Amino acid sequence: MFSNRTVNILIPIISVLLGLLSGAIIMLAFGYNPVAGYAALWNGAFGDLYFFGETLRQVTPYILSGLAVAFALRTGLLNIGVEGQVFVGWLASVWVGVAFELPSIIHLPLAIIAAALAGAFWGFIPGILKAKLGVHEVIVTIMMNYIALYVTNEIVRNVITDGEDKTERIAETASLASPWLAEMTFYSRLHYGLLIALFVAFIMWFLLNKTTTGFELRSVGFNQNASQYAGMNVSKNIILAMVISGAFAGLAGAMEGLGTFGYLSVKSGFTNIGFDGIAVALLGANTALGVVLAAFLFGTLKIGALNMPTASGVPTELVEIVIALIIFFVASSYMIRWIILRFKKEGK
Template identity: 65%
Template sequence: MSNRLVNILVPVISIILGLLVGAIVMLFSDYDPIQAYIALWNGIFGSSYAIGETIRQISPYILAGLAVAFAFRTGLFNIGVEGQLIVGWFAAAFVGSAIELPKVIHLPLALLAAAAAGALWGFIPGILKAKLRVHEVIVTIMMNYIALHVVNALIKTISGGSYKTDKIHPTASLRSDSLRNLTDFSTMHYGILIALAMVFVMWFLLEKTKTGYELKSVGFNEHASQYAGMNVNKNIVLSMVISGAFAGLAGSMEALGTFGNMTQQGGFTGIGFDGIAVALLGANTPLGVIFGASLFGSLKYGAGNMPNEAGVPIEIVSIVIALIIFFVASGYIIRVFLGKLNKKKEAK
């Protein structure tokens, strides 16, 4: 059994086990798992509106997953995706509302502002890691809280005491009337195309460029890379900057697509933290992130239909997601099991 096949089977088995154990939890809680999963399915695919909202939910998950996966592939753990997403959200909302330009300039400018803000928030832990060897996990966790409270203060300042920014101008919006009509007035937008384009960018950068080779080499073995003449510090910083840019773009999906502005946040969005599970489920590969994000985005949105149609509390979906993450984290056990099955087949 090839490694590629095992990498595909492990998350698939994890999902199946998560759904099965989730069904057992529902049975013990006196809920009908069949009706619950039918309601979940209908909440995801039951109408064009539901499909549109599901795709809209998937877009930031893809970008958050890419941010985590990129850092993982280069030997770093960026747990600050949530904070980078928040500053990206604010930057896109500010540029989208503060100025008015032709759409061909305004929309790319707002997206670049979001990417730059996320990149800046990634640069700080990157430079601390490179120069002072401060562990990026500690710094990025703290940067999440700094981002949350700094952005809340900025919103209050620029809005003259209000709790939200002005609405972005139509020239900076990712929405379109054609998509609204196609999906029964859902909030689906063109952000999904940007997310998929970034999947290609990550793949191309890591697999087809010298920079990507160096980033992966430094992540795999710093000392060997330095001996080979690579600039280790530069690559550490660059990795965090690129990861932060992906996360900032995830925030722009909310600013320029879903909401059209930004309100003061009472807490974290959770998208950045879910990006860790998305990346793990996708085995830290660009293509895998698409599937991981599709699963999480679908479950998150479809869950809203479970209380209405099946009377199942929305918390049950959180349990199912947690179980899937648990089985993904226990992937080593699944790999060992698959290895033993493969040896038995070869013995026969």
């Protein structure tokens, strides 16, 4: 009745439905109308071209941060440092965008590459510590999130500016913004970064599934001892996996620096782009296509939630509860799998 592939597809779908259903029950319990709440969410995400543009804009960094987490997980690593890698990528892209005066055909690619390299470097540090010294990547990447936050703030205040809390706007030649996209979506902040994010998703799929390097990375993640016995360089592949994961996260930062905002301001806390990327990767089952679809769902929920308090009186925090419940059900997928398999047996 159900193949394993079908079961793997059904689990995130059922998790989303259970999360939405649980959210409706919570709304009812606190005296809110769930139909009005979810209608407001839908209208807030897709009610007109402006909201739709903002939804796609929010999806863009989620795709890249989700890919960063998913890539590491596919290679047996848990990169909790995506948030920090987003920060350094954002910083590098804005720095290049502010510091240089170049033609657009050079300036924009240079800023994007700088972001990827910065994120890759931030991923290289826990990668080499894991490969050479056996230091667990979770501990290192968590700590490096805070290092990235405070180092970035210091550089903004005392290197890029003279004591200011915000950099200048990047040059137009380094911007991902598109006048025609903005005009088409009633001047939303949608930019060309969405195309970059989708292209990177294709790169991840191709690299992991169609190349020898990808096969080695997945093999090392699955079983390091067997991979080493087969002649693969385990240390090199661990470092490479973290570098690539960091590069994806750095690009997520570039989407904010070169596209959404066009500058970098001092932050009092995390952006949560990297942390939300963990949820996107889990819901997307660590596959490129799954991450794109999960990012679209999360972008819809995040942007749609902004309309809920004014249109239906439902607080935006309820969407955070729904997201948490979706992740809970994904994490408890063994229960959903057990139920599906029971139906499968009864169907026979």
